[in-house]
Amino acid sequence: MTNYKINKQGFYGKFGGAFIPEMLHANISNLQNQYLKIMEDPDFQRQFKKLLRDYVGRPTPLYFAERLSAHYNTQIYLKREDLCHTGAHKINNTIGQIILAQKLGKSRIIAETGAGQHGVATATVCALMGIECIIYMGEKDIERQAPNVSRMKMLGAEVRPAKSGSKTLKDATNEAIRDWIDNPVDTHYIIGSVVGPHPYPDMVARFQSVISEEIRYQLIDKTGKAYPDHIIACVGGGSNAAGAIYHYIEEKNCNIILCEAAGKGIDTDHSAATSILGSQGIIHGSLTILMQDQEGQITEPYSISAGLDYPGIGPLHAALIDGQRAEVHSVTDDEALKAGYQLSKLEGIIPALETAHAFAVLDKRSFDKDETVVINLSGRGDKDLKTYIAHL
Amino acid sequence: MNPISQLFKNKKERILNIYFTAGYPNLDDTTDIILSLQKAGVDLIEVGIPYSDPLADGTTIQDSSQTALHNGISLQLALDQIESIKDQVTVPLIVMGYYNQFLQFGMEQFVQRLVACGISGVIIPDLPMDYYESHYKELFQSNNIAVNFLITPETSPLRIQKVDQLSEGFIYMVSRSSITGAASDISDEQKQYFERISNMHLNTPRLIGFGIHDKTSFDMACQYVQGAIIGSAFIRYLKEYGVEGIGEFVDRIFDN
Ligand SMILES: Cc1ncc(COP(=O)(O)O)c(C=O)c1O
Numbered sequence: 071m072t073n074y075k076i077n078k079q080g081f082y083g084k085f086g087g088a089f090i091p092e093m094l095h096a097n098i099s100n101l102q103n104q105y106l107k108i109m110e111d112p113d114f115q116r117q118f119k120k121l122l123r124d125y126v127g128r129p130t131p132l133y134f135a136e137r138l139s140a141h142y143n144t145q146i147y148l149k150r151e152d153l154c155h156t157g158a159h160k161i162n163n164t165i166g167q168i169i170l171a172q173k174l175g176k177s178r179i180i181a182e183t184g185a186g187q188h189g190v191a192t193a194t195v196c197a198l199m200g201i202e203c204i205i206y207m208g209e210k211d212i213e214r215q216a217p218n219v220s221r222m223k224m225l226g227a228e229v230r231p232a233k234s235g236s237k238t239l240k241d242a243t244n245e246a247i248r249d250w251i252d253n254p255v256d257t258h259y260i261i262g263s264v265v266g267p268h269p270y271p272d273m274v275a276r277f278q279s280v281i282s283e284e285i286r287y288q289l290i291d292k293t294g295k296a297y298p299d300h301i302i303a304c305v306g307g308g309s310n311a312a313g314a315i316y317h318y319i320e321e322k323n324c325n326i327i328l329c330e331a332a333g334k335g336i337d338t339d340h341s342a343a344t345s346i347l348g349s350q351g352i353i354h355g356s357l358t359i360l361m362q363d364q365e366g367q368i369t370e371p372y373s374i375s376a377g378l379d380y381p382g383i384g385p386l387h388a389a390l391i392d393g394q395r396a397e398v399h400s401v402t403d404d405e406a407l408k409a410g411y412q413l414s415k416l417e418g419i420i421p422a423l424e425t426a427h428a429f430a431v432l433d434k435r436s437f438d439k440d441e442t443v444v445i446n447l448s449g450r451g452d453k454d455l456k457t458y459i460a461h462l
Numbered sequence: 463m464n465p466i467s468q469l470f471k472n473k474k475e476r477i478l479n480i481y482f483t484a485g486y487p488n489l490d491d492t493t494d495i496i497l498s499l500q501k502a503g504v505d506l507i508e509v510g511i512p513y514s515d516p517l518a519d520g521t522t523i524q525d526s527s528q529t530a531l532h533n534g535i536s537l538q539l540a541l542d543q544i545e546s547i548k549d550q551v552t553v554p555l556i557v558m559g560y561y562n563q564f565l566q567f568g569m570e571q572f573v574q575r576l577v578a579c580g581i582s583g584v585i586i587p588d589l590p591m592d593y594y595e596s597h598y599k600e601l602f603q604s605n606n607i608a609v610n611f612l613i614t615p616e617t618s619p620l621r622i623q624k625v626d627q628l629s630e631g632f633i634y635m636v637s638r639s640s641i642t643g644a645a646s647d648i649s650d651e652q653k654q655y656f657e658r659i660s661n662m663h664l665n666t667p668r669l670i671g672f673g674i675h676d677k678t679s680f681d682m683a684c685q686y687v688q689g690a691i692i693g694s695a696f697i698r699y700l701k702e703y704g705v706e707g708i709g710e711f712v713d714r715i716f717d718n
Binding site for chain 1: 513514515517518520524528531536537538560561562563564565566567587588589590593611612613614616617618621636639640641
């Protein structure tokens with residue numbers, strides 16, 4: 071089996087690296103040199119774990135979904151990241167990065183956001199620590215994720231619209247990177263997924279790995295099994311997926327299932343199914359798989375879900391897919407909406423639209439009756455009510 | 463010798479390098495702009511290949527890139543345009559673009575095309591030095607294409623030494639830690655940075671770029687290095703006065 075561990079230069083096999091302009095070099099190389107040292111420091115770990123427990127509300131439950139399981143005739147467990155403070159897994163990463171930023175002596179935080187979940191999670195930890203916070207968000211996303219924009223503002227963050235390109239996550243990320251170039255000394259950039267230049271993919275994956283760390287002992291506790299037969303997650307950049315599979319990557323009997331957003335369908339030009347429509351190249355400083363034309367111009371993606379509306383995937387996932395370690399499904403807007411409604415009615419849980427993509431897999435392939443299937447319930451759907459209701 | 467290096471040998475001061483975006487304001491302006499800049503007495507010309515996601519560029523260049531892409535420019539077409547006037551061009555040309563564009567084109571083919579078009583150098587801001595050294599140095603050197611690396615106020619002395627070793631034509635000295643900031647006068651902090659670099663006595667000549675926008679800032683930069691690069695200010699001028707305005711723009715910088 072291919073080794074999916076990151077090397078010193080920040081590559082998972084051929085994917086990853088740090089393809090950044092010189093203006094970012096001082097900050098990125100400083101991060102590369104410091105992140106493991108800081109993260110492995112016992113003092114950091116104490117602070118991180120304490121906040122995850124007392125502030126975020128971890129561990130989140132691993133819940134046996136009885137009615138959903140009966141419906142699909144298999145054993146389905148839900149990892150309840152939707153119960154995290156702020157409503158999604160994103161805060162696992164922002165708690166880690168805010169402590170790290172403080173250790174680095176940074177006094178200003180910037181972040182990009184798509185669905186607004188990462189923006190809210192960043193604004194939250196900045197409020198917690200009393201640090202200035204600026205969030206870049208695509209103009210289109212500001213509109214479709216309005217509740218989260220209000221939350222960020224209430225938390226004291228400034229929300230700056232990204233007006234270029236498709237006015238979504240990719241463009242917000244570009245703006246955040248440019249802000250960092252302009253403010254190299256006092257600013258730390260909290261990237262919200264396992265994307266961007268090394269060390270971000272690895273750093274964010276490590277912060278999110280608390281998810282699979284918990285699944286592991288919770289599953290043993292509930293079923294006696296050391297690993298699930300299948301683990302399912304949606305992939306925008308790939309952070310909730312990376313966190314959910316982190317401790318199972320080497321466990322080759324644990325099947326990894328990733329769900330991308332197909333938008334209106336992979337044969338339309340309104341899609342974000344990166345692994346199918348994409349090819350190898352550079353996006354946001356990482357050599358990975360992205361949607362692009364023959365000239366390397368990055369394609370504007372589309373998905374009903376702002377958090378999956380991104381033309382790339384993290385380099386770890388590119389390696390997992392390239393090495394056929396992961397099974398990938400693309401899920402259309404309609405399939406995701408349907409899955410979101412179904413989960414609401416069967417289990418009383420309204421998932422985020424991003425998360426709903428993961429549940430749509432249940433209709434796309436079958437599972438044996440006694441197989442254990444873990445679905446990472448990455449976030450709750452409060453922010454998406456407007457979209458859900460419009461499609462009622 | 464590479465024509466860029468030759469230039470720095472022959473002309474010791476007030477070297478003017480103008481950046482413009484291929485395919486802007488109109489798709490077919492690329493060749494006229496090059497020939498007009500040459501006629502006006504510019505020493506070096508940097509042709510920007512528009513990219514969908516130009517991370518290291520400010521709003522003026524972002525906007526011109528978007529317009530040019532909308533006009534239908536592509537790397538292929540920009541190179542064809544340059545090749546069509548190859549016999550008339552004596553000023554050394556540099557192509558600037560993002561790594562992914564050249565990666566998709568095929569790095570070998572790209573370098574072959576540069577040679578065929580009579581282009582002397584490249585600037586690829588997101589191609590890291592180490593990666594260049596291990597993957598492409600041989601390719602560019604054997605084809606006599608100069609690769610110009612950037613330094614910024616944040617670049618460490620050790621790294622600057624490395625840039626000095628690896629850069630072929632000149633070192634692109636980014637004048638400040640701001641790509642999106644408005645044009646302004648050169649600050650004391652910037653002057654200290656320019657002096658600090660001068661005192662390092664590097665082998666490779668330097669050009670200062672970013673924020674150079676008129677005769678005053680050009681003259682100021684020239685006190686510290688052999689010349690300067692003007693990009694955004696030229697594009698703004700081009701937008702307002704078109705290709706016909708180029709002679710006057712350059713005259714004002716040189717104060718002829
Ligand atoms: C609830 C939820 N799930 C998933 C995602 C997608 O991001 P990632 O792939 O990094 O987990 C987002 C992003 O905004 C989100 O809010």
